[in-house]
Amino acid sequence: MPSVHIIGGGVAGYTLARELVQKNYTGTISISDSQGLPYDRPPLSKSLQVEPFAPIAWYVEHGISLFQEDVQELALPTTEDDWIVLATGTTPTLLQVPGAQYAHTLHTAADATALAQVLDSAMFGVQVIVIGAGLIGAEFASTASMFGAQVTLISNSNAPLAPVLGQQLAEQLHADHAQRGIKTITGTVNSIGADHVVVDGERLEAALIVSAIGVEPETTLASNLGLSVEDGIVVDAQQRSISHRQVLAIGDAARVQGEPRAVHWEAAMEDAAQAAATIMDAAPVQRSVPWFWTDRHEMHVETVGEFSKVATTITRENRRGKLQTVFGLDEHGTLVAASMVDGGLMAKAVKRLIARGITPSIEQLEDPSVGPRVLGRDAR
CATH class of the missing domain: 3.30.390.30 (FAD/NAD-linked reductase, C-terminal dimerisation domain)
Incomplete structure (x- = not known):
């Protein structure tokens, strides 16, 4: 029987499964993810909430097998009816400074749950330092402030989202943090301790330190499979790996050959729709104008x-x-x-x-x- 094995339970992986169900795919569908039930990623930093896309009953109803597993290697498809789809997403960029291990990251459901527990149990006004003021850093700083924390946000720029928002609005939004009670510092982190961060030689005390300096495409499995990897898993316009026709890659881990990698929610959904069209031998998907959103304060x-x-x-x-x-x-x-x-x-x-x-x-x-x-x- 034809089969589709999806590795990754983020928006790309889930959307592909849903698209195949809606298109009446007659083969078997399975999703492997180390975190179990597929869930949406944006609410993690916006509210520290874990929001599954669908209840387990939906997967049972449609015959979709869920496997909670960390896939490091697997056999490549040998027939045109079988597909592997890599929807492996991203992994946090790690700080390269002494004591970096003391900084938490916010990337998974477990990360969000752990940070929410710390903020819930801490005294009002607990000192929190967030390193990185991009999308995740700014959203978490806003959320921590609403939990009652005293937040310091460290950035190496006074307009950290200028490439995607434009210089003027990026500057205004970053400056708005101060009006919401968040202290902003433009500088370079020299080192981190269990209870402090040193920025440009100045020691700042903190009970909780979170690093949000960016993400990298998760390509470990693709590399293990011998697929072409260069700032993502390299694919063609049909989302096929340029190294193997029966392996597709979608979402933040994928990059169409000759184009920059798209890292946002709607692009992942369109990748999934295109992957479904490729599997079902349907007409290509019409791509929309890039769009994304963020919520803060x-x-x-x-x-x-x-x-x-x-x-x-x-x-x-x-x-x-x-x-x-x-x-x-x-x-x-x-x-x-x-x-x-x-x-x-x-x-x-x-x-x-x-x-x-x-x-x-x-x-x-x-x-x-x-x-x-x-x-x-x-x-x-």
């Missing part, structure tokens, strides 16, 4: 498009005089990106505009009275 932040292509920006402010939306134009004056805080329908409107190659006038982009419905009208 009760603010919802979204980015559409790619700020790496931006040459000039156009901004809108809210009634309090703070940036609310940043539109990015490329060197030809074409709308290619936007980032926004609590933007409502704006992200959908901009996504539609970029997909259809439509750029509103500068006056429309600057005018806060021109809402997303008006901007998106021309893209219908």
